[in-house]
Amino acid sequence: MTTPLILGLLAGAILSGTSLLYATLGETIAERSGIVNLGLEGILLIGASVGFSVTAASGNAWLGLFAAGMAGGLANLLFGWLVVTRKANQLASGLAMMFFGFGASALIGARYVGAVIVGLPKWRPSWLAGFRWVKATTLFNYDLLTWVAIPVAVLVWWALFRTRWGLGVRAVGESPAVAFAAGRNPAVLQYQALSCGGVLGGLAGAHLSLSLTLTWSEYMTAGRGFIVIALVIFSKWNPLRAIAAALLFGGAESLQLQMQARGSLISPFLLDMSPYILTLIILVAWGGSRRLAAPAGLGRTFYGSE
Amino acid sequence: MSSPLAAPLVEIRGVSKRYGAVQANDVVDLSLYGGEVHALLGENGAGKSTLSRILYGFTRPDSGEIFLNGKAVDVHSPREARSHRIGMVFQNFMLIPALSVLENIALFLTDLPAVLRPEAVGKRIFEFGERFGLTVNPHAPVRQLSVGDRQKVEILKLLLAEARILIFDEPTKVLAPHEVDALFRVFAALKAEGFAILFITHKLREVIRCADRITVMRQGRVVGGFGSGQADVETLVTMMFGERGEIGATRQAGATRRPAEARPILELRGASSHATGSETPLRGLELSIAAGEIVGVAGVSGSGQKELGDLILGLRSLSAGSKWFCGANASSWSIARMRESGVAFVPEDPLVMAAVGGMSVRENLSLGTGRRYRSGVRLDWSALEATMNQSFEALAFPIPPLDPPIGALSGGNLQRVVIAREMAHEPKLIVALYPTRGLDVRSAASLRHLLRRARDGGSGVLLISEDLDELAEMTDRLLVLFGGALVGAFSRGAWQPEEVGHLMTGSKEVNVA
Numbered sequence: 001m002t003t004p005l006i007l008g009l010l011a012g013a014i015l016s017g018t019s020l021l022y023a024t025l026g027e028t029i030a031e032r033s034g035i036v037n038l039g040l041e042g043i044l045l046i047g048a049s050v051g052f053s054v055t056a057a058s059g060n061a062w063l064g065l066f067a068a069g070m071a072g073g074l075a076n077l078l079f080g081w082l083v084v085t086r087k088a089n090q091l092a093s094g095l096a097m098m099f100f101g102f103g104a105s106a107l108i109g110a111r112y113v114g115a116v117i118v119g120l121p122k123w124r125p126s127w128l129a130g131f132r133w134v135k136a137t138t139l140f141n142y143d144l145l146t147w148v149a150i151p152v153a154v155l156v157w158w159a160l161f162r163t164r165w166g167l168g169v170r171a172v173g174e175s176p177a178v179a180f181a182a183g184r185n186p187a188v189l190q191y192q193a194l195s196c197g198g199v200l201g202g203l204a205g206a207h208l209s210l211s212l213t214l215t216w217s218e219y220m221t222a223g224r225g226f227i228v229i230a231l232v233i234f235s236k237w238n239p240l241r242a243i244a245a246a247l248l249f250g251g252a253e254s255l256q257l258q259m260q261a262r263g264s265l266i267s268p269f270l271l272d273m274s275p276y277i278l279t280l281i282i283l284v285a286w287g288g289s290r291r292l293a294a295p296a297g298l299g300r301t302f303y304g305s306e
Numbered sequence: 307m308s309s310p311l312a313a314p315l316v317e318i319r320g321v322s323k324r325y326g327a328v329q330a331n332d333v334v335d336l337s338l339y340g341g342e343v344h345a346l347l348g349e350n351g352a353g354k355s356t357l358s359r360i361l362y363g364f365t366r367p368d369s370g371e372i373f374l375n376g377k378a379v380d381v382h383s384p385r386e387a388r389s390h391r392i393g394m395v396f397q398n399f400m401l402i403p404a405l406s407v408l409e410n411i412a413l414f415l416t417d418l419p420a421v422l423r424p425e426a427v428g429k430r431i432f433e434f435g436e437r438f439g440l441t442v443n444p445h446a447p448v449r450q451l452s453v454g455d456r457q458k459v460e461i462l463k464l465l466l467a468e469a470r471i472l473i474f475d476e477p478t479k480v481l482a483p484h485e486v487d488a489l490f491r492v493f494a495a496l497k498a499e500g501f502a503i504l505f506i507t508h509k510l511r512e513v514i515r516c517a518d519r520i521t522v523m524r525q526g527r528v529v530g531g532f533g534s535g536q537a538d539v540e541t542l543v544t545m546m547f548g549e550r551g552e553i554g555a556t557r558q559a560g561a562t563r564r565p566a567e568a569r570p571i572l573e574l575r576g577a578s579s580h581a582t583g584s585e586t587p588l589r590g591l592e593l594s595i596a597a598g599e600i601v602g603v604a605g606v607s608g609s610g611q612k613e614l615g616d617l618i619l620g621l622r623s624l625s626a627g628s629k630w631f632c633g634a635n636a637s638s639w640s641i642a643r644m645r646e647s648g649v650a651f652v653p654e655d656p657l658v659m660a661a662v663g664g665m666s667v668r669e670n671l672s673l674g675t676g677r678r679y680r681s682g683v684r685l686d687w688s689a690l691e692a693t694m695n696q697s698f699e700a701l702a703f704p705i706p707p708l709d710p711p712i713g714a715l716s717g718g719n720l721q722r723v724v725i726a727r728e729m730a731h732e733p734k735l736i737v738a739l740y741p742t743r744g745l746d747v748r749s750a751a752s753l754r755h756l757l758r759r760a761r762d763g764g765s766g767v768l769l770i771s772e773d774l775d776e777l778a779e780m781t782d783r784l785l786v787l788f789g790g791a792l793v794g795a796f797s798r799g800a801w802q803p804e805e806v807g808h809l810m811t812g813s814k815e816v817n818v819a
């Protein structure tokens with residue numbers, strides 16, 4: 001392989017890995033509190049469409065980004081109302097959220113199909129632009145979300161493992177009864193975790209439409225939400241491992257694009273499938289792992305202490 | 307301020323709580339004074355845990371009031387209770403296995419800063435542990451701890467949370483004697499500071515030793531109370547069980563001597579096992595249990611008792627040596643095969659190892675019965691129920707309701723169900739780990755009686771216990787386990803508690819007979 005190919009791959013991995021990472025971090029926080037949102041795909045779509053529409057309408061990508069984060073947070077609060085307050089089944093509610101996201105995003109984005117926007121500004125530190133190979137790629141030419149992605153992952157890790165709040169969230173995810181006995185309010189902690197997760201999911205969606213594609217099209221997330229749910233498992237519910245997981249999958253996506261662009265002999269259908277095949281392989285390889293660190297209360301409903 | 311004549315710190319008035327058909331608390335009144343240990347007694351299912359959960363705000367009462375320092379307060383959640391400095395050790399632990407000891411304790415600290423400072427918490431755990439003789443490794447994950455260590459973590463958790471009204475629900479159930487002594491020293495220190503302690507236990511001698519006041523509950527009601535020195539064991543038992551109180555009848559001792567050539571039911575020959583994490587590896591065990599004898603195993607917790615039980619049942623595989631059951635090499639038998647050949651097993655922690663909390667009592671009774679009740683693809687529930695009812699009757703245990711989930715039973719009732727199920731099919735070999743843990747005195751006595759009857763009927767019994775009195779009363783031979791090896795063997799009546807105590811703590815070795 002040539003240097004440009006490798007650098008191109010890396011650049012692509014980072015670009016598509018960014019939104020995967022934000023979504024993985026968001027889902028990790030939610031799952032740490034014991035709630036799995038299978039409807040993450042819907043949250044991503046809502047983030048992408050709200051971000052795009054607001055940007056197109058206002059001409060300000062920052063406003064779009066902000067709106068996308070809010071919309072993601074609100075959508076997850078709605079999900080929280082279903083599964084925490086109404087105690088509905090998490091898996092069924094998650095699927096309902098996904099279809100809700102499909103519909104809502106199509107509705108929101110309908111007026112802006114084909115619109116042209118100025119996306120999130122990108123910049124590359126000038127001292128890096130001097131390298132010949134760097135110049136030829138998008139390497140180090142990033143928007144804010146990409147630049148702060150790794151610090152955000154570290155921040156999420158810190159919040160989960162080094163703060164009182166994070167200890168409470170993890171306790172609820174393991175055993176709501178113990179958290180309740182410790183004087184915490186399980187429902188409040190789960191709502192907090194879900195809203196953080198939703199904001200990150202919304203930003204992840206917005207990164208797709210405001211930075212990667214610069215267009216809106218229905219179902220543009222193409223299953224990323226489900227890949228992310230696998231990534232959370234792959235990263236063992238750990239935000240720092242999520243960095244590596246997101247890069248790996250971003251790499252798979254960008255490899256597929258590079259191969260297609262270069263007219264590879266491999267069937268394009270097979271190439272399209274490659275990230276999902278990777279997902280399957282990883283689930284198979286890690287599924288039975290004993291050291292799997294799933295929160296013990298994941299997916300369970302807490303009916304209170306009576 | 308610590309005089310019992312002062313106004314009570316806590317007053318519970320007219321508290322009632324009903325669960326389905328069970329009136330768990332029926333207009334209960336109880337006062338706790340500063341500077342006293344108040345023991346709460348009662349048979350299994352009397353409503354002790356329910357009452358303490360209500361005081362801690364974990365369970366909402368149907369009616370009734372709680373007064374603190376004479377003022378009515380609404381304790382509607384543990385958070386509220388903790389703000390009034392009420393703390394509780396739950397009977398079934400409130401611990402998160404996946405988190406470390408330190409994190410579990412930090413979760414319950416009232417003054418935990420927004421940003422965790424693990425070293426500071428670790429230091430406090432260490433200091434309290436040293437001061438009160440309750441040392442644990444703060445960095446170990448709780449999942450690796452023995453039950454005894456978990457109990458210590460629970461107690462530390464409560465002490466560090468700086469409560470002044472402390473509820474202990476059967477804290478001594480799984481503690482070794484020296485740890486119980488340490489706990490009573492903790493009680494004394496807390497009393498001296500004017501704190502109030504509510505102490506639930508089934509060990510009446512402990513009560514007489516350390517309680518300033520005693521309240522007895524029966525079927526959800528308070529049926530009487532005593533000051534310190536006013537009650538002896540007999541009086542307490544009569545009050546706990548009412549007319550049905552005499553347990554003396556079953557207390558006949560004396561073993562029928564087994565014939566010298568009795569065939570061995572179970573033999574371990576040089577049996578060893580590997581260990582991971584905090585488990586104890588077993589080292590070259592030579593053990594033989596004959597038909598018609600009760601073999602006791604003494605040892606402090608974590609000496610390999612759980613591993614020994616698991617090895618016999620087949621949950622754990624042998625790394626060296628062999629296992630023989632009724633003359634056949636059973637080294638690689640599955641658990642199902644061991645059970646079907648007639649092994650009954652009462653594990654150390656029934657809610658984890660022998661019962662599925664969310665399933666009904668009836669379904670739990672059918673677990674591990676193999677093909678016995680299968681008729682076609684169905685299970686013959688009425689045959690199962692009939693057998694189980696007989697088993698409850700043989701044990702003189704009341705038959706629990708069969709429909710609720712087993713997790714809703716009181717701690718002692720759960721233990722009873724597991725025992726009744728295991729004893730139902732005339733087992734050839736009974737392996738019982740701490741079987742009387744959590745049972746009230748009467749249930750414990752009838753279980754011992756049944757074990758002796760099984761022995762006289764030709765079963766072999768392996769009784770693993772920490773209670774030297776129980777072992778002295780029950781066993782035909784006593785083995786001592788230390789660090790995964792058998793370090794002593796005695797025949798009935800031929801041992802001194804001190805000598806066994808030394809062996810249990812590893813301060814002396816004797817040749818294994």
Ligand SMILES: Nc1ncnc2c1ncn2[C@@H]1O[C@H](COP(=O)(O)OP(=O)(O)OP(=O)(O)O)[C@@H](O)[C@H]1O
Nearest residue numbers: 325330350351352353354355356714715716717718
């Ligand atoms: N969550 C629950 N759901 C249904 N029934 C319950 C529940 N908790 C307790 N009970 C019932 O209430 C009664 C009192 O139980 P409780 O746990 O207070 O007894 P206890 O005195 O602590 O007994 P033990 O000595 O066995 O621990 C029992 O019959 C029990 O089955």
Ligand SMILES: [Mg+2]
Nearest residue numbers: 355397716717
């Ligand atoms: Mg109880």
